[in-house]
Structure formats: C-alpha cells, structure tokens
Amino acid sequence: MRIRSVASAAVLLVTLGLVxxxxxxxxxxxxxxxxxxxxxxxxxxxxxxxxxxxxxxxLWAADQNKKGGLLGHPIKLxxxxxxxxPTQVVxxxxxxxxxxxxxxxxxxxSSLLTTxxxxxxxxxxxxxxxxxxxxxxxxxxxxxxxxxxxxxVATNLYAFAKYIASLPKSERPKTAxxxxxxxxxxxxxxxxxxxxxxxxxxxxxxxxxxxxxxxDYTATANAVxxxxxxxxxxxxxxVPTVSAFVHAFIQQHFSPKAFIxxxxxxxxxxxxxxxxxxNENGIMVPNGWYGDSPKADSQAMVKxxxxxxxxxxxxxxxxxxxxxxxxxxxxxxxxxVGSFNNQKIIAYLHSGVTLNSVQGPVKFDSKGxxxxxxxxxxxxxxxxxxxxxPVGSAGTKPPTYPKPAWSS
Amino acid sequence: xxxxxxxxxxxxxxxxxxxxxxxxxxxxxxxGVMDIINIAQGAMVILGAYLSYALSVHLGIDxxxxxxxxxxxxxxxxxxxxxxxxxxxxxxDRTSMSILITYAFAIIIEGVLTVLxxxxxxxxxxxxxNSSVHILNFYLPDIYLFGFALxxxxxxxxxxxxxxxxxxxxxxxxxQNRTAADLVGINVNRTRMLATGIGVGVTAAGGMVYxxxxxxxxxxxxxxxxxxLAIVILGGMGSIGGAMASAVLxxxxxxxxxxxxxxxxxxxxxxxxIILVLSxxxxxxxxxxxxxxx
Numbered sequence: 001m002r003i004r005s006v007a008s009a010a011v012l013l014v015t016l017g018l019v020x021x022x023x024x025x026x027x028x029x030x031x032x033x034x035x036x037x038x039x040x041x042x043x044x045x046x047x048x049x050x051x052x053x054x055x056x057x058x059l060w061a062a063d064q065n066k067k068g069g070l071l072g073h074p075i076k077l078x079x080x081x082x083x084x085x086p087t088q089v090v091x092x093x094x095x096x097x098x099x100x101x102x103x104x105x106x107x108x109x110s111s112l113l114t115t116x117x118x119x120x121x122x123x124x125x126x127x128x129x130x131x132x133x134x135x136x137x138x139x140x141x142x143x144x145x146x147x148x149x150x151x152x153v154a155t156n157l158y159a160f161a162k163y164i165a166s167l168p169k170s171e172r173p174k175t176a177x178x179x180x181x182x183x184x185x186x187x188x189x190x191x192x193x194x195x196x197x198x199x200x201x202x203x204x205x206x207x208x209x210x211x212x213x214x215x216d217y218t219a220t221a222n223a224v225x226x227x228x229x230x231x232x233x234x235x236x237x238x239v240p241t242v243s244a245f246v247h248a249f250i251q252q253h254f255s256p257k258a259f260i261x262x263x264x265x266x267x268x269x270x271x272x273x274x275x276x277x278x279n280e281n282g283i284m285v286p287n288g289w290y291g292d293s294p295k296a297d298s299q300a301m302v303k304x305x306x307x308x309x310x311x312x313x314x315x316x317x318x319x320x321x322x323x324x325x326x327x328x329x330x331x332x333x334x335x336x337v338g339s340f341n342n343q344k345i346i347a348y349l350h351s352g353v354t355l356n357s358v359q360g361p362v363k364f365d366s367k368g369x370x371x372x373x374x375x376x377x378x379x380x381x382x383x384x385x386x387x388x389x390p391v392g393s394a395g396t397k398p399p400t401y402p403k404p405a406w407s408s
Numbered sequence: 409x410x411x412x413x414x415x416x417x418x419x420x421x422x423x424x425x426x427x428x429x430x431x432x433x434x435x436x437x438x439x440g441v442m443d444i445i446n447i448a449q450g451a452m453v454i455l456g457a458y459l460s461y462a463l464s465v466h467l468g469i470d471x472x473x474x475x476x477x478x479x480x481x482x483x484x485x486x487x488x489x490x491x492x493x494x495x496x497x498x499x500x501d502r503t504s505m506s507i508l509i510t511y512a513f514a515i516i517i518e519g520v521l522t523v524l525x526x527x528x529x530x531x532x533x534x535x536x537x538n539s540s541v542h543i544l545n546f547y548l549p550d551i552y553l554f555g556f557a558l559x560x561x562x563x564x565x566x567x568x569x570x571x572x573x574x575x576x577x578x579x580x581x582x583x584q585n586r587t588a589a590d591l592v593g594i595n596v597n598r599t600r601m602l603a604t605g606i607g608v609g610v611t612a613a614g615g616m617v618y619x620x621x622x623x624x625x626x627x628x629x630x631x632x633x634x635x636x637l638a639i640v641i642l643g644g645m646g647s648i649g650g651a652m653a654s655a656v657l658x659x660x661x662x663x664x665x666x667x668x669x670x671x672x673x674x675x676x677x678x679x680x681x682i683i684l685v686l687s688x689x690x691x692x693x694x695x696x697x698x699x700x701x702x
Contacts, residue, residue, distance in 0.1 A: 042527075043626075043627055045627065047522075047625060047626075047627050048528050048625060050527070051526070182672055208670050209671065210672060211671065215632060216424055216622070216659075218621075219417055219667055219671070219674070220666050220667075220671045222416055222417075222667075223417075223667045226413060226416060239623050240623035250538040251538055251540040251547055251549040252540070252547050253540070267528075270528040276537075276538065406538070
C-alpha cells in the first residue's frame with residue numbers, strides 16, 4: 001500500500017512537473033500555433049454573455065493574428081462550453097491545462113464561475129486574466145494568478161451614488177430601494193452605494209435579496225413600486241430581471257426619478273427589445289466601456305465588430321470589449337516577457353506596469369484588481385447609451401434627472 | 409406588512425398562478441395519462457414563446473390570435489414526441505426512461521432555438537403588455553388578466569373534455585389500467601398520442617403568456633421545470649383542476665413570502681410543497697385517486 005502511495009505521488013509530481021514545463025515553455029517554431037484555452041457559458045443562465053465573450057475573444061484573436069499572432073505564433077482558441085455551471089467550468093480548465101496542455105488560458109464569464117475556476121488554474125501555476133470576475137469573492141481567495149481587466153465591481157456604483165449625493169438638497173431624492181439578485185457580482189455593489197446615499201440623507205425603504213433562479217419578479221417589483229421610492233438601485237445580472245421590473249413599474253404606474261441596474265441595460269439591442277423601445281430612456285448602468293468610446297483602438301474594434309456582426313456602436317455589448325481587453329493585456333504581457341511562461345507573465349502583471357485596453361488603462365494591485373479604471377455611469381438617452389457620470393468628464397453628456405416618464 | 413401589501417401579493421399570486429397553471433397543465437395531463445415525467449416541459453414553454461414571437465414579429469399576428477396556429481403546431485409536435493420516442497419505451501421502465509428521452513428532447517429544442525434565434529433575450533410585444541386596470545388601490549396588469557382568463561377557458565375546456573366526453577373516458581380508462589382499457593376496445597396508443605398532443609398543445613398557450621411577461625432565451629426553460637413539477641405534484645398528477653388550484657396556491661404563498669419576508673425565501677415554497685406532499689399525501693390535493701372517483 002505504501003509503495004503504491006509513493007508511486008502515485010511520484011506520478012503526480014511528474015505530471016505536475018510536465019505541466020509546469022508546458023506552461024513555462026518558450027516560443028517554438030514560428031509556424032506552430034499557440035493555443036489559448038477558454039471556458040465559456042455558451043448555454044445556460046449566462047449564455048447571452050458567454051456568446052458575447054466568445055465573439056470578443058475571437059475578434060481579438062483575428063486582429064492579433066493579422067498582426068502576426070503572439071511572438072510569431074498564430075493564435076488558436078480552444079473554447080469549451082461550461083453551460084454556466086460552476087462545476088463544469090472547473091472540469092473544463094482541468095481539461096484545457098491538465099489534458100490538452102494549452103499554453104495560456106483566459107477567464108470565463110461571471111464572478112460565479114471565475115471563483116471556482118481560478119483555484120484550479122492557480123494549482124497549475126497559470127496566469128488567469130479575465131474580464132468578468134470582479135467580485136470581492138474572486139479576490140478574497142488569496143490567489144496571485146487572477147487579473148481582472150475590468151472595473152472592480154464593488155466600486156461600480158460609486159460614481160452614481162456620489163452624483164445623487166451631490167445634488168442640491170431640494171432636488172436630491174429622499175428615498176431609495178435596493179432589490180438585488182443573490183449573486184457575487186451584484187451583492188457587493190449595493191452596500192457601498194447605499195452607505196453614500198444614506199449619508200446624504202437618502203432613506204432606504206427597501207433592501208431585499210431575490211434568488212438567482214427566480215423567474216417571476218412580479219411580487220418583488222410590485223412591492224418596490226408600492227413604496228414609491230425616488231430611486232431604484234437594482235442588483236441585476238441579466239436583461240430579464242431589469243425587464244421584469246420595468247414592465248411591472250409601468251403596469252403599476254410608477255416611474256422613479258432615477259433607475260440604475262448593475263447589469264442588463266448594457267446589453268444593447270437585446271435590452272431595448274426586452275423593455276420596449278423608448279422605455280430604456282433614462283435607465284442607467286455602471287460600466288467601464290461603451291460602444292461610442294472615443295478611444296482609437298475601441299473604435300477600430302467596434303468598426304470590425306459591426307462589419308462582422310452588424311448593428312450600431314450603441315448596440316455593441318460591453319462584454320465584447322471586456323473579452324477583447326483580456327486578449328490585449330495578455331498580448332502586452334507575452335510580448336514583454338518574450339515567452340508564454342506563465343510565472344513570468346504573472347510576475348510582470350504584478351509589477352505595477354500600466355497596460356492599455358479598449359476599456360482604458362489597466363494596472364493591477366496585489367490582488368489582481370484593476371486600479372486604473374474607474375466605473376462610468378451610462379444612461380440611455382434617446383436610444384443611445386451615453387456616458388453621463390462623473391459629470392463633466394471627457395466625452396460625457398449631462399445626465400437626465402429625473403428620468404423621463406415611460407414611453408408606454 | 410400592510411393590508412394593501414398583503415392584498416397585492418394575493419392578487420399577484422392569483423394572476424401569475426394562472427400563467428403557471430397554463431404552463432403546468434400539459435405536464436400534469438401527460439403524467440396522469442402516461443406516467444411520463446416530461447422534463448422537456450420548460451423547453452416546450454419556451455418553444456411556445458418563440459413560436460408566438462415568430463408569428464408576431466414576422467407576420468404581425470396578435471399574440472392571442474397566434475394561438476390558433478401555435479397550439480395546433482405544438483399539438484402535432486406532442487403527438488410526434490409520443491409516437492416517435494415515448495411509445496418505443498418498454499412499459500416497465502417507461503417512467504424512468506422518459507426522463508432521459510424528454511431531457512434529450514429539451515436539449516434538441518434548446519439547440520434548434522439557439523441556432524434559429526441566438527442566445528440574446530427576446531420578449532413578446534403587444535399594446536396591452538404594459539397597460540393595467542385600476543381597481544380600488546390596485547393596478548391589475550391586462551396581460552395577466554388575459555392570461556388568467558385564457559387559463560380558465562383552456563383548462564375548463566380540458567376539464568369538460570376529460571370528464572364529459574367519450575374521448576375523456578378513454579383517457580381516464582387508459583390512466584387507470586392500460587390492459588383493461590385495451591380489453592374494452594379503447595385504442596390506448598392513439599389515446600395516449602392524442603393526450604400528449606393536447607398536453608403539449610396547451611403548453612403553447614402557457615409559453616405565449618410566459619413570453620409576454622418575461623424576457624426569455626432558448627435556455628430559459630430550465631429555471632421553470634422545478635416550479636412546474638411542484639405545481640403538478642401538489643395538484644395531483646393528471647388533475648387539470650389540481651394544476652390550476654395548486655399553481656394559484658403556491659404562487660400566492662410564494663408572493664406573500666417575497667413581500668412580507670424576503671424574496672430569496674419564496675423559492676422555498678415550491679420545494680417545501682414537493683417534500684410535504686410527497687411525505688404526507690403523495691397523490692396530491694386532487695391526485696389520481698380523487699380524479700378517478702369523480
């Protein structure tokens with residue numbers, strides 16, 4: 001028995017050693033592709049976001065391949081579907097790294113899936129650059145390999161809350177409701193905003209959690225509408241949640257002075273279709289990027305996206321930019337270290353260097369959060385998602401407050 | 409919790425209960441007649457929603473009028489499901505194997521819908537989706553009122569068919585004892601095929617109302633199935649009236665919990681119902697024994 005245990009341990013060590021060698025391999029023949037493994041939610045609860053990430057990663061790979069790939073190697077993406085399952089995503093990264101020996105990996109969609117998968121990726125010593133795992137739960141694991149290129153989610157609503165708090169007392173809302181879906185992405189965002197608003201005298205009249213698997217929001221939305229809060233801060237992860245609240249509010253003849261949702265309104269055409277054209281106007285969402293961003297690389301990406309998939313700049317899902325940014329950051333890291341050595345990439349990303357992405361600057365702190373990017377609050381105005389807060393920042397439009405009445 | 413909030417929660421529960429009854433009735437009927445657990449019921453609800461969506465967007469057909477097309481289409485699909493797959497299962501292990509077959513069917517439906525419509529969310533659109541009626545202090549959304557009325561009419565029609573027609577007698581005979589039904593000259597295979605068709609056909613109506621009240625994508629059906637099973641188990645497998653009564657009861661309970669306590673616990677109502685009913689009254693409120701005695 002003892003011999004067998006020793007033998008098993010030896011096999012395990014050899015396997016891990018081989019994987020480490022694989023992960024630390026340098027560029028070989030210039031014609032051989034570099035394979036990047038990714039688990040994405042191509043079905044399940046996050047399928048809409050997962051598909052958008054799929055497009056974003058592929059758009060980046062195509063662009064980078066036009067520039068010669070990574071260190072002269074053509075980029076090959078190996079994308080496995082995790083069906084939005086926190087267990088399947090773990091299996092997928094074990095497959096991508098442990099079995100298939102992909103040289104690099106990119107992150108999945110959502111904090112819910114990044115949290116378990118980052119542990120597995122850390123065990124293999126791989127860098128885990130991602131764009132949608134910004135919840136504190138991801139960074140509270142003490143891992144040094146996770147890097148989120150997007151805005152840390154806990155700070156997402158700061159700008160909005162500070163704007164409301166800065167309004168003259170006569171205009172400032174008096175009451176606020178904070179319904180939120182039970183999700184690691186939404187829940188950390190609301191308490192900081194609530195704290196800022198409470199300090200400004202905005203009284204909380206509703207603060208309750210909705211189960212993630214909820215499909216009927218009528219009772220909750222009607223309960224919020226009955227309280228007639230001046231502002232509604234909705235912790236949502238997808239379009240149906242926001243859409244259900246919008247329709248319920250219209251049916252209850254209730255229109256808050258301000259309505260912000262943590263996600264959903266950033267889904268472009270899909271969101272407008274769900275809430276009904278015109279009803280999107282005035283609704284806000286925090287984010288790090290928007291389709292009409294004046295950044296040159298962002299405009300180039302949007303142009304390519306529209307050429308390939310159609311639509312307008314405003315309709316481009318912010319997930320596309322998040323995924324694209326992951327590719328950009330890894331490109332810069334690989335080019336700097338001159339290899340696909342994951343340990344060197346991790347060390348470089350932790351070095352305090354400021355990198356560039358379509359979303360804006362990227363600089364990681366010791367936990368891997370992007371400290372250089374601040375959340376902007378966007379608002380749908382006449383069918384266009386405009387950056388509005390911080391008020392007066394470059395490229396922003398004045399926020400519409402109070403929100404216009406529903407169109408239907 | 410104020411009195412108004414309580415009344416609002418009850419009204420919400422009654423109206424949304426109608427929608428859920430429409431979605432669950434087919435599941436109940438199919439299980440009652442055939443001992444089939446149709447895991448694809450949620451996917452079929454979504455298929456019904458997409459059929460209504462396609463007719464509305466591409467042909468401009470009103471959602472309720474479109475049911476004249478979507479219900480027959482789904483009826484044929486249901487018959488195909490029974491004829492093509494369910495009938496091939498051995499009698500002894502049909503119930504357990506049906507879970508696998510219908511799950512596969514759900515995956516196929518999801519895949520086809522994904523190819524046709526993509527994974528972005530859609531929602532049905534009509535002039536009456538955002539309007540509501542003001543009664544006393546409460547706004548009652550028109551779409552839920554229409555959905556509830558549709559549930560009463562359709563499920564009432566099913567009830568009449570079930571208990572007042574020769575075909576209904578055949579159905580109930582098949583439900584009680586296949587061999588005996590065969591012996592008295594009932595074409596059990598045909599009866600079961602029609603029953604599955606009817607069950608799936610009714611689901612088209614549930615899908616339309618669901619799609620009018622919620623944004624959906626091809627994957628949305630999976631979140632529904634546990635609730636629909638809870639409704640069918642509480643109401644009693646095979647009981648159409650039971651599906652209606654239990655849907656309303658469960659939704660009222662869930663909405664009161666969500667309003668008075670925390671929405672996060674409202675889902676508990678459905679799971680608690682399954683556990684309690686299976687522990688103390690496995691046949692449900694209006695289960696097979698009750699159905700047969702009517």
